[in-house]
Amino acid sequence: MGRLKIKKSLNHTFTFKSLVPSISEKLHWFNRQLYPFLLKFAGVVCIVIFTIWGLKEVWNTLTDLSIFKVNPATLTFNVPPWMDNRFSEDIKQVEALHGHYSLYERDIANRIATIYGDMVVIKKVDVVKRVFPNKLNIRFTMRRPFALIKKGENSYLVDEEGVLLPKEYYKFSDVDYISPYIQSRKLSRLPLPGKEWNDKKIKAGIALVKFLRINNIHNLFGIVSVDVTNVHREKYSAGSDIILWTENNTQIRWGCSSLFKPPEEPTDEEKLQNLLSIAKIEGTSLKQMEYIDVRWSKPVGKRWGN
Structure with missing residues (x-):
């Protein structure tokens, strides 16, 4: 029994001794092959990192130049x-x-x-x-000017949305937005430039000027201004809310704006047909007419001196 234990112990000792050369060989191979590779790999990684960092610094320096x-x-x-x-x-x-x-x-x-x-x-x-x-x-x-607004001696420019524009940046000759101009003796408080002028008179004027220009009526009849003083009056009046003035000082009593028109009043298109029916008789200059009222199904008018 004692001999058997001694034999097993000797076998284990021989086995361990046989493993030592194998581990030593592997360490030797690692030192000879893998270790230099890892060093080179680490060096390449460092070079790449420093290159990227350097390029970034160069880029930041270049883009920070005044040019x-x-x-x-x-x-x-x-x-x-x-x-x-x-x-x-x-x-x-x-x-x-x-x-x-x-x-x-x-x-x-x-x-x-x-x-x-x-x-x-x-x-x-x-x-x-x-x-x-x-x-x-x-x-x-x-922002392109759409209309010139006049109140007394003061004038203003607005775009199609009614936004107030600084006049100093725009021309006033050879442009189409100054005729016909919109005039009123009463207007709400002037907004800051760049802000919408929230005034029903101005909204009504812009809507009608747009209609006149689309149909070229302002050129055909020589209309120079659209008076919106009476738009949105506090008290009822039989007078016309909007009056168009021609270069011959003829009044065209247009009535209410299409934006605030009562149901019984003709549309802008119907009023235009009324105006054209008068023009067939009097001519488009209307120079013989003191006023024309197109608010009714049958337009009426008055000649100067009658």
Whole structure:
């Protein structure tokens, strides 16, 4: 029994001794083959990391140069023919943009769109696009004047939505938005530029001027103004809410605005037909007429001196 235990112990000892050379060989192979590979791999990883970091630093340094800064003073704008040259100069003085942003900043397009979108005369920023290497392509939808509003000696410009516009940016010659103009002796409080003028008289005037221009009636009859003083009166009156004045000082009593018209009054199209029926007799100049009233199914009028 004792001999058997000694034999087993010797067998285990021999087995362990036989494993030692195998482990030693593997360590030797690791040191000779795998270890140098791991060192090279670690070196490549370090080089890649430092290269990426270096390129990022170089990129940040380059894009921080002045040639990549947003500078409105260097921008060139193609403005519509109805805008004054002053706008081209003033839009270059936007302080919020001068040197504050790089062309390659994240979300730069939205930032520029927000800044320009706050300008009164710009209705919408359509496009802000980077053009490599250091240019911007910007396209706006401008607020175009629709009508001239007169109250006494004062005059104002509004767009088709009734938004008050700064007159200094627009031309007043060879443009179609100053005729016919809208006039009134009474108007609500003047809004800030860029805000809608919430006045029913102005809304009525804009709606009728649009109708006249679409049908070219203002040119055909020489209509110079649309008087909306009596629109939305507090007290009832048999007088006409809207009066059109021609260049021959003839009144065209148009009646109520299509926006606030009572059901029994003719539509704008029917009033136009009434006006044309008078023109067949008197001519489109209407120079013999003191007034024409087109509010009824059968229009009436009065000649000068009668």
